[in-house]
Amino acid sequence: MSGGEQKAHGNHARKTKQQLIDELRSLRRQLTAAQRSASGARIETEAKDLQIKFDELLQDYTLLSEIIDIAADAIISIDRNQHIVRFNQGAQHVFGYSHQEVIGRPLDILLPRQFRAAHGAYVQEFERSESESRLMDRRGEIAGRRKDGTTFPARATISRVVHNGTTTMTVFLRDISDIKRAEERSRRSLEELSHVSRVNMLGEISASLAHELNQPLTAILANAQAMQHQMTPSAAISEETIESISDVIDDAKRAAEVIRRLRSLSERRKYHIEFVDINKLIVDTETLLRSQLIMNQLHVNMELDPALPMVSCDPIQLQQVFFNLLTNAIDATAKRDPPDRRVLIRTSHLKSNAVEISIKDSGTGFKNEPYRNLLKPFFTTKEKGMGMGLAVSKSILQNVGGRLWAKNNRGPGATFYITLPMPAKRVAIPAARQTRELEPDVLHKGMVFIVDDDVSIRKSLGRLIRSAGYEVESYASAEEFQRSEEYVGVGCILVDLHMPGASGLDLQNDIKNRTCNLPMIFITGGGDTASGVRAMKEGASDFLSKPIDEKRLLHAVALATKNSRVAWEQKMQLMVAQEKVGKLTPREIEIMDLVVKGLRNKQIAGTLGISEKTVKVHRGHVMQKIGARTVADLIHVAETAAVNSQAAL
Ligand code: ADP
Numbered sequence: 014m015s016g017g018e019q020k021a022h023g024n025h026a027r028k029t030k031q032q033l034i035d036e037l038r039s040l041r042r043q044l045t046a047a048q049r050s051a052s053g054a055r056i057e058t059e060a061k062d063l064q065i066k067f068d069e070l071l072q073d074y075t076l077l078s079e080i081i082d083i084a085a086d087a088i089i090s091i092d093r094n095q096h097i098v099r100f101n102q103g104a105q106h107v108f109g110y111s112h113q114e115v116i117g118r119p120l121d122i123l124l125p126r127q128f129r130a131a132h133g134a135y136v137q138e139f140e141r142s143e144s145e146s147r148l149m150d151r152r153g154e155i156a157g158r159r160k161d162g163t164t165f166p167a168r169a170t171i172s173r174v175v176h177n178g179t180t181t182m183t184v185f186l187r188d189i190s191d192i193k194r195a196e197e198r199s200r201r202s203l204e205e206l207s208h209v210s211r212v213n214m215l216g217e218i219s220a221s222l223a224h225e226l227n228q229p230l231t232a233i234l235a236n237a238q239a240m241q242h243q244m245t246p247s248a249a250i251s252e253e254t255i256e257s258i259s260d261v262i263d264d265a266k267r268a269a270e271v272i273r274r275l276r277s278l279s280e281r282r283k284y285h286i287e288f289v290d291i292n293k294l295i296v297d298t299e300t301l302l303r304s305q306l307i308m309n310q311l312h313v314n315m316e317l318d319p320a321l322p323m324v325s326c327d328p329i330q331l332q333q334v335f336f337n338l339l340t341n342a343i344d345a346t347a348k349r350d351p352p353d354r355r356v357l358i359r360t361s362h363l364k365s366n367a368v369e370i371s372i373k374d375s376g377t378g379f380k381n382e383p384y385r386n387l388l389k390p391f392f393t394t395k396e397k398g399m400g401m402g403l404a405v406s407k408s409i410l411q412n413v414g415g416r417l418w419a420k421n422n423r424g425p426g427a428t429f430y431i432t433l434p435m436p437a438k439r440v441a442i443p444a445a446r447q448t449r450e451l452e453p454d455v456l457h458k459g460m461v462f463i464v465d466d467d468v469s470i471r472k473s474l475g476r477l478i479r480s481a482g483y484e485v486e487s488y489a490s491a492e493e494f495q496r497s498e499e500y501v502g503v504g505c506i507l508v509d510l511h512m513p514g515a516s517g518l519d520l521q522n523d524i525k526n527r528t529c530n531l532p533m534i535f536i537t538g539g540g541d542t543a544s545g546v547r548a549m550k551e552g553a554s555d556f557l558s559k560p561i562d563e564k565r566l567l568h569a570v571a572l573a574t575k576n577s578r579v580a581w582e583q584k585m586q587l588m589v590a591q592e593k594v595g596k597l598t599p600r601e602i603e604i605m606d607l608v609v610k611g612l613r614n615k616q617i618a619g620t621l622g623i624s625e626k627t628v629k630v631h632r633g634h635v636m637q638k639i640g641a642r643t644v645a646d647l648i649h650v651a652e653t654a655a656v657n658s659q660a661a662l
Contacts, residue, residue, distance in 0.1 A: 033070060033073055033074065033077070036066075036070055037070060040063065040066055040067065040070070043059075043063065044063060047059045047060075047063070081101050082101045082102050082103075083101075083102055083103070084101060084102075084103045085103050085106075085187075086103050086107075086185055086186060086187045087101065087103045087104035087106075087107040087108065087184070087185070087186040087187070087188075088101040088103060088104060088183060088184075088185055088186075089101075089104050089120070089123070089183065089184045089186065090181050090182065090183045090184075091120050091136075091181070091182050091183075091184070092179075092180070092181060092182075093140065093180050094119075095119055095120045095121070095133060095136055095137075095182075096117055096118065096119055096120070097115045097116055097117065097118055097119070097120060098116065098117075098181065099183070100112050100115050100116060104186070107157070107159075107167075107186065107188045108123055108157065108158075108159050108160060109159045109160035109161060110122075110160045114160075120132075120133075120136070120184075121133065122158075123157060123158060124155075124156070124157065124158055125156050125157075125158045125164050128155070128156060132149075132155070135149070135150070136171065136182065139171055139173065139182070140173065140180060140182060144173075145172055145173055146170055146171060146172030146173070147170065147171060148169070148170055148171075149169035149170060149171050149184065149186075150169070153168055154166055154167070154168055154189070155167050155168075155169050155186075157186065157188065165188050165189075165190045166188075166189050166190060166193050167186050167187060167188055167189060168186070168187050168189050169184055169185060169186040169187070170184070170185050171183070171184050171185075172185070199300070199301055202297075202301055203301060205329060206301070206329065206332060206333060206336060209329050209330065209333055210333055210336075210405075213330075213333060213405045213408075213409070214399070214401050214405060216408075217390055217401055217404050217405045217408060218390065218401070219275045219276060220276065220408075221390040221391075221404070222272075222275060223272045223275050223276040223538065224538040226268070226272055227269075227272055227538045227559040227560055228467050228469065228470060228538065228559070229469065230265055230268055230269060230272070230559075230560045231469075231470055231473065231474075231559045231560040231561060232469040232470060232472070232473040233261065233265050233473075233560075234262060234265040234266070234269070234473075234560045234561070234562075234563070235470075235473035235474050235476065235477045235560075235561065235563070236473045236476060236477075237258050237261045237262045237265065238262060238477055238563035239473070239476040239477040239479075239480045240258050241255075241258050241259065241262065242477070242480040242481065242563075243480050244258075262563075265560065266560075266562070268560075269560040272560075273558075285327050285329070286325055286326060286327055286413070287325065287326075287327070287328065288323040288324070288325055289323060289324055289325070289326055289328045289331065290321075290323055291321055291323075291324055291331075291360055291368060291370065291433070292317040292318070292319075292321055292360055294328055294331060294332055294335065295315065295317065295335060295358055295360065295370070296315070296317075297332070298332050298335040298336055298339065299313055299315070299339070299358075301336070302336070302339055302340070302343075305340075305343060306339075306343065309343045309346075309347060309354070310351040310354055311342065311343055311346055311354045311355070311356060312354060312355050312356070313339075313355075313356045313357075313358065314355065314356070314357045314358070315357075315358045315359075316357065316358070316359045316360075317358070317359070317360045318359075318360045318361045318362055320362065321360050321361070321362055321368060322362060322368065324368050324433045325413070326413045326415075326433060327409075327413070330409045330412075331409065333405070333406070333409060334406040334409050334410060334417070334431065335370075335372075337402035337403065337405065337406050338372045338406065338429050339356070339372065340402070341402060341403075341429075342356045342372060342374040342376060344376075344395065345374050345376025345377050345378075345426065345427065346374055346375055346376040346377075346426070347376075348376075348377060349375060349376065349425070353375055353425075354375060354376075355374070355375045356372060356373065356374045356375070357371075357372075357373045358370070358371070358372050358373075359371045359373070363432070366434070367432045367433060367434050368432065368433045369430060369431065369432050370430070370431040370432075370433075371428050371429065371430050371431075372428065372429045372431075373422060373426065373427075373428040374426045374427060374428070375422075375424070375425050375426040376425070376426045376427065377425075377426070377427075378421040378422065378425060378426050378427045379419070379421055379427055380394070387403050387419065388403045388404060388407045388417065389404060390404040391404075392404075403417070410431060410433070412543075413433065413434075414433075414434045415431060415432055415433040415434065416430075416431070416432045417429065417430070417431055418430050458482045458483050458484075458503075458574070459483050459484070459503045459504045459505065459570075459574035459577065459578070460483065460484045460485075460486065460500060460502060460503065460504030461478050461483045461484070461485050461486075461504060461505055461506075461507055461570055461574075462485075462486050462487075462488065462494060462500070462504065462505070462506045462507065462508075462531070463475055463478075463485060463486070463487040463488070463507045463508075464487075464488045464489075464490070464491055464493075464494045464506060464507070464508040464509065464512075464517070464520065465487075465489070465507075465508070465509040465512070465536070466489055466490060466509060466512045466513055467509070468489070470509070470536075470559075471487040471489070472487075474507065474561070474566070475487055477563060477566065477567075478507075478566075478567070478570060481567050481570070483504075483570065483574070484504075490512055490513070490514050490515070491508070491512060491514065491515040491516070491517070491519060491520040491523075492514055492515055494506075494520065495520070495523065500531070502581060503574055503577045503578045503581050504531055504574060504577055505531050505532045505533065505534060505554060505570060505573035505574050505577055506520075506524070506531050506532070506533045506534070507533075507534045507536060507570070508520055508521075508533055508534070508535060508536070509535075509536055509537065509538075510535050510536065510537035510544055510545070510548070511537065511538070517533075517535050517537075517548065518544060518547065518548060518551075520533075521533055521548060521551055521552075521553065522551070525551075525552070530580070531573075531577055532553075532554035532573035532574075532576050532577050533548070533552075533553050533554055533573075534553070534554050534555045534556070534557060534569050534570065534573055535548045535553050535555070535556045535557070536557050536558070536559060536561060537556075537557075537558055537559065538558075538559045554569065554572065554573040554576065555569040555572070555573065557569060586653050587653060587654065590650045590651075590653040590654040591654050593638060593639045593640060593650055593654075594639070594650065594651070594654045596638045597634075597635060597638055597639075600631060601631050601634055601635045601638070603621065604617060604621070604628060604631045604632055604635060605635050605639075605647065605651055606651075607620060607621075608632065608635070608644060608647060609647065609648050609651045609652075614628045614629055614632065635647070639651075
């Protein structure tokens with residue numbers, strides 16, 4: 014486009030309708046004046062000037078007409094009788110009529126039958142009114158009717174122009190079907206989200222109450238049961254004391270039943286796991302919150318990794334997490350000046366085969382609070398806060414093996430991080446354990462390792478298990494247990510499923526590959542049956558819920574230690590058998606193999622190409638070194654060593 018063209022174009026765009034009319038009027042006046050004083054060459058130059066001006070004005074007019082014509086909205090002009098005089102392309106597109114089909118016909122044809130009378134009266138009333146333009150309906154929304162008879166919601170205004178004594182009214186109308194459909198979709202999503210949120214919140218509250226109450230209750234029950242256990246008829250204890258203890262146990266069990274029922278509320282949470290496109294879920298959540306974000310003048314930027322892999326999780330639950338974090342960002346940035354209210358959402362694929370999502374805001378950040386408190390139920394610094402949003406989010410993520418954490422930014426605000434594993438991966442426990450010397454006295458009733466972060470649980474369960482004749486060692490975390498010397502002997506591990514660091518499942522995963530493969534009994538405060546099932550699938554010996562019933566616990570410990578003893582004895586037999594076989598020379602091993610296969614001395618001599626006498630001498634040494642009196646003894650030792658060494662491979 015040349016400089017001149019650009020200028021002309023700019024002029025057109027700036028001219029208003031009134032300016033155009035004024036210019037045309039002045040043009041006519043000039044033309045009349047020119048005609049009056051007409052003379053030769055002057056006429057020619059003035060006519061040229063006027064021609065240029067006329068062309069410019071024609072261009073302006075054409076441009077304005079085109080703008081009106083191509084507008085996506087329907088622009089329909091009607092005369093005083095409400096007959097259509099102008100019908101732009103937008104209107105043709107919206108209503109499905111061609112220009113020729115509607116010109117001169119009443120506006121009514123564009124309205125559903127039941128609204129025609131009311132609309133007609135409304136337009137008449139508007140025509141008589143003082144106002145130049147207004148909404149077509151007081152609610153701002155009307156119904157339109159297409160050529161095919163279908164109706165649609167529309168937003169419309171009407172305006173009036175009187176020119177040379179003729180009144181023309183123009184309706185500007187927008188089909189809002191798509192907007193309405195999107196609003197409906199948002200409304201449904203928000204409803205679903207808010208239902209999930211209520212269920213989650215209820216679940217979290219009941220789970221948290223159950224957990225808090227379970228800890229002391231487990232301790233009360235276990236202590237009382239330990240006392241009951243230690244009481245023998247010979248002890249100088251009154252009947253009343255024995256009865257009181259029995260009452261304490263009964264009452265604690267009743268309270269446990271109440272808690273179990275309370276916990277069942279939290280189990281109502283259902284997870285529908287599927288492969289989810291995280292980027293899309295983030296965009297959808299931002300769309301749901303769009304009007305809230307606009308009203309709070311919070312500007313959201315996104316840097317979404319286009320190569321992000323799909324993650325398996327429940328999309329509605331995960332959307333709840335994004336929703337909670339974005340709502341918190343709105344609150345956190347509210348005190349800042351509008352231009353400084355910002356959020357940056359990033360997604361990335363970590364090398365550790367996890368997906369990371371960060372939500373960084375420019376809000377207040379966390380004051381002096383250690384961030385782990387934020388994730389606890391009921392922690393809030395807001396006047397009307399519930400303190401459940403982050404706790405619920407943490408639970409949702411934990412359920413799919415994910416994590417939530419946060420830190421203050423270097424500048425203003427805070428960043429929340431989410432990681433989602435793909436596939437679910439557990440925390441590795443780094444410290445390797447030293448192996449304790451195999452001691453002959455390990456054949457006691459068994460060693461029970463208690464791994465639980467709650468000190469009163471460790472103490473009370475310890476007492477109870479000790480009172481049943483086991484040795485007990487307690488650890489406050491899976492990491493502490495892993496750092497201790499490795500125990501090789503009869504026993505079991507009683508481990509809390511959920512602990513602040515590595516979980517019971519992490520410990521199980523780690524222990525599987527160690528020399529000491531003690532049976533594991535899981536204990537949990539929450540009704541987390543899914544994790545229980547997972548633990549059992551991975552070979553857990555049992556799964557108990559707090560508060561733990563004494564009989565059930567001791568039975569589980571007895572079974573686990575029995576299995577451990579069987580495994581331990583097999584291990585001992587293997588060691589002894591391998592030690593014995595290890596004393597044999599290669600020739601003696603050959604002879605032992607053939608004896609075990611059932612060959613006689615003569616056959617062995619033939620097979621090996623030696624004399625029968627030599628075979629007899631070697632065979633005597635084999636029986637002596639193995640400590641076998643009969644061939645059956647020899648077969649047993651040979652098979653134990655061979656079978657187990659194969660199993661070890
Ligand atoms: P609530 O919003 O009801 O307080 P939440 O569990 O969502 O409950 O949040 C707990 C607390 O964590 C908030 O009260 C606030 O103190 C803090 N918090 C959460 N998100 C942010 C954030 N983006 N910036 C600063 N503080 C936050």
